[in-house]
Amino acid sequence: MCAELLELRGIGKAFPGVVALAGVDFTVRAGEIHALLGENGAGKSTLIKVLTGVHPADAGEIRLNGAVIRPGAPKEAERLGVSTVYQEVNLVPSLSVAENITLGRQPGRFGFLNWRAIRRRARAALARLEVECDVDAELGSLSVARQQMVAIARALDTSARLLVLDEPTASLDEKEVAELFGLMRKLRAEGMGIVFVTHFLDQVYTVSDRLTVLRNGQLVGEYVTADLSRLELVGKMLGREVSDADFTSHVAAPAATMQPVLAARGLGRRGAIAPVDLALHAGEVAGLGGLLGSGRTETARLLFGIDACDSGEISLKGATVRVASPRDAVRLGLAFCSEDRKAEGILPNLSVRENLLVALQGKRGALRALSPAEQVQLCEHYIKTLRIKTADTETPIKNLSGGNQQKVLLARWLATQPAVIILDEPTRGIDIGAKQEIEQLIAKLRADGLAVLFISSEIDEVVRNCSRVLVLRERRLTGEIAGAEITSERLMHLMAGTHE
């Protein structure tokens, strides 16, 4: 194999109250795909940010091609040949796709831009990923998944020696993941070193050559992927033994005779989703399947009153109700965990406690405030049950790792004790241990008699958790399968619109 491309030695980094990294070594060779693994909050993103100069390291040194570097800003890292896709899409939503891809390195002469070349270059970058997209569209109008693809296209638009991908696949579907992997392999063959962070173990085994595991900011070890079994790997990540049996499989469909808790008839919105009928029963987990952009999120938004529907009606326990705003929905006992954590979920500067309790408090109204004691008790309860990793309840949520933010948001909704909960990609960016916990939680919610609408781009997850799956294709409801019918095969066919 080739020489060491990147060497990190003894990296340490502490944030107020948290030691994010302590003496971490990390090596990447040219021409390899190196997976960086660990639980939520293990320090993966922090390591990457130290590498690219976002955070200065407290200790240790970084060598690129043998020379010590000290990048003070991402710009410098980029110049040194490190191209990065950060966790959470870090682009500018108000600019066009083309601009987001080329920003900072736009072609042009005498300081003036050549818009034609900018578009051409953006189209080329997207074409490499086989993404079709209007390069003049405003980035913010795209779904998170497409934004993610744009972010990757941007990272590939440079002649980098080292490519860093922090959870690039968290919101992609299988087809797109496959395409990305194809590209990664090609780049590897060209001699590029690639760092790849993910929580999908399948993907680790599909694409990576070696892997490094972090736990609690410390190095667990560096391994050759092929030498490590899945169970061993999970054991290293979590620091305890797990077995595959921990994942519940297959759920029986409940009796269909029951009155649905939530039902929608002919619910639709022009340009977003064709009228759909759907019913959710107490004690079931209904899945909403579909490819990216098939209209799943749009359906959820209609149900939750975020967008106004222009046809159809919603009934709750048989009675027709008006859901004109999320506030109405929350009052009626609905909950909605959005897929866009950053823009629609967290209140970044507020504390974990406030983030956790805001929905419950909103439901109770301003005047019936929770007492400090109640607040602490509730928070501690959820922090314990969901194993949220945070310094304390008063830490601003923006300082939590992505996965832990997601858990706080879940806790926010559980605290409102809803009758119906809509989970849009709830496991995005969540580590395998937490994912398992969330799946168990979903099972428990079902057992407690909640109706759950589960949206996920991971087919396996849908298969494992749902007793019924509604499939959307091209913004209309095209099919429904239940119980034992639910297999990955059938789902894929339904989603793609091909016949078996």
Added chain:
Amino acid sequence: MKAKSPVIWPLLGLAALVLLNAVHDLGFLKITLLDGHLYGVPIDILTQGSRTMLVALGMTLVIATGGVDLSVGSVVAIAGAVCAVLLQGGHSLALTLAAALGAGLLAGSANGLLVARLGVQPIVATLILMVAGRGLAQLIVDGQVIIIKSPAFEYLANGFLLGLPVAPLLVVALYLATHLALRRTALGLFIEAVGDNETASRFAGLAAARIKALAYIFCGAGAGLAGVLAAANIRAADAYRAGENMELDAIFAVVVGGTALTGGRFSILGTAVGALLIQTLTTTMYNLGVPPAIAPVPKALLIIGVTLLQSDKIGRWLGGLWPKREAA
């Protein structure tokens, strides 16, 4: 470790100013009893600062929701004009006060409607009332400066209760009431949530628009009361100049007090300190005899000084001067 309180720097700034004055002239700190009430420069500062404090209180909430209210100065003028006209017409004090407060509420509602319901950017929405409001005030008094001859009315601004000045007492009471109303209920949380991330708050089931509108209405009411105090203070409604540039002072007080203009976290206590700071600065300049033409310069230096001290970077440098007391 709890985050350092942002109030500390404006407080230190205040202390520094007071010290400067005291060094210059020891009489500065002297408080005497005159005709059974307290008398002295600190009392003046409190009394004179009470109007800015009132306006800044409402402004804090508006800024916390991520907005700003430029119209407060005009609302001050309107409320004063309303008072003058009603009192001149022989109406009762109670009615007059209610009407002035009502005018403030109405103005706030108009702002709230534009910002929260129609989604107009706050600066523009409130600029409308800032421009038109002063015209309205002048229209109400028909361009005259109306003299108010009502001892009861004047008492509100210049009177003393048990030897203590009434206006600051009133303002302190309002600050306390607001603090309790916001922190004992969840309103404070809601305002911070909306200011921090409006979309996310809406998705969490908060009535974001209503909360924003409420902040503007509250701010309008505060400005209305300040207008009453301003008119009572000079026993006249000066529709031309009352409340002029008050919006800048209020915003200054709020931001120096540690509430970010981008919205989110707010500090009422910080605002009170900020408002006192700005008033003390004015008095200091009278005291030191700074020529009026260059009076803005010390103000500028103070702003830069306080904001610099508040910045994280300087905080860290200063933090580095003392060895860490606690182990990580």
Added chain:
Amino acid sequence: MKSAATARRDAGPPIFKRQLPLFVTAGIFVALFLTAAHFYEGFFSARVFISLLSENAFLGIAAVGMTLVIFSGGIDLSVGAVIGFTSICTATLIEKHQLAPELAWTLALAAGAGLGAGMGSLIHFFRLPPFLITLAGMFLARGAGFWISTDSIGINHALYGKISAYEWLFGTAAIPAGALFLITVLLAGYAVAHHTRFGRTLLAIGGNEQSALLMGLPIGPAKISVYAVNGFCAALAGIVATLYTGSGNPGMGLGLELDAIASVVIGGTLLTGGRGHMLGTLLGVLIFGTIQAAILFDGRLSSWWMRIVVGALLLVFILLQRFFLRRK
């Protein structure tokens, strides 16, 4: 094969659905102008239209710089004061110190840009709120202006007479120097905003500073330069003001910053940054000018009704803008 139209569109910056506000604003401006023309005889003429440009030249020039600052999510309150400072500074240099106008201008422009760069550095390096720092800048510049001279000073240099008398004949219309200055600066501003890396970097910073940083954009240099550029524009506006009046006046540009901000925002630029268009700013300035011009043509309003009408017209304009945009 791409059609010619697409090809042409390909060469320019992206026009999204979100640029709809620009068209709507343009539409309403035309409607406003035609309405005024309908009511007031002689309003509909090239002369009135050109005077919209020349009379608002320094507002427009300041607004161009302000647009760039607002693009980056910042704000600059110091422009009005910088205009006053440059104006008196230039006049003093030319009249009292017998400096050549060119040299005086260079010095004034350098001072404006320098002050801007200073404020930008504070804002960037210490992460201080632009609102406060530029407020301090405003006080500084105003104080410095009055410190130079509290009286206005006439400039009797020959060059001044020549420039202010200059008119460019365009067909039958004579375009005065002020309007030419404005048009030049606007074109330059448009090029910078929409056709240079610098302009796009500003938009990116305003859209999401954290992302812009992670994307490897030169945040610091861009932020500092944008305030410097704005200071330069303000100084230029101050010089144009001296040309316009043939004198220097430290009180020039009082409150102009608010008009400039309002023009920018009316033109559809988002005050929170990241979104907007330079041409919108031109429209904003024109709309402001039209409202003023219409009121002058009327000439029957008392001072207070004038304010009220300006406010009301602004309100109508904003409601119309909302109405059309919401329907879409």
Added chain:
Amino acid sequence: GFAQTGAESAWRAANSESMKVEAAKRGIDLKFSDGQGKQENQIRALRSFIAQKVDAIVLAPLVETGWDPVLRDAKRAGIPVIITDRSIQTADESLYACFIGSDFFAEGRMAAEWLAKKTGGKGRIVELQGTPGSAPANDRRKAFAEGIAKYPGLQVIDSQSGDFRRTGGKEVMEAFLKKHGKIIDILYAHNDDMALGAIQAIEEAGLKPGTDIVIVSIDAVREGVQAVADGKINCTVECNPLFGPKVYDTVAAVLAGKTVERKSYNKDELFDATNSAAALPKRQY
């Protein structure tokens, strides 16, 4: 057309009102514009008047300089310009027909002379200035300083801006009283509003305005004269805003081609204890 500076005080309002009422009386079609305290607005108004081809322009300039270009335009268009209230500096005196004004300088001087007579040329003075940089503040300060220079016993011990506002006057006076204690003999205020505010401060400090502290002020608005009658202000110099009749007479004369006096001043009176009570009922503003 009449280009007013703004509506920053009751004095201005009375001035504007006088112009309007008189125009209505004489059947003149008056185009009024309010400059809102900005010279650029006033220039804009003048240009607009020229574009609308008015017969004559009356300008109340906000500042002294900066009018040449626009006045040249007016001259080219053949529209006579009459300057009121305060004079302008121009390189070319032919740019305007004539000036009718109140003489801020004379007012400051009158105040100083009265004071010298009254106090016998002795006393410690505090001064309440107007808005820094504004014409009346500049002139009234300079003229007063010149006026008392002849009397070494009269001495300004402190001077601050009260911004022409009542609140300002009160605040600054409060500060003066605390700072200097009882040594203040005389207060000179650039306008009545500030004097009235200061009176409150003096009363609140337990002193008697007009007796313990001699108060001289300018403007003679009705409330000011009332205060003189009440003995709280010792003297106020009139600055008469009622320009209407005289201005229109002049306009008519200019338009008729008659020669008019190049500079004329409104007769400003001085009110003190001797004549204020009598003058009070006649005050129109």
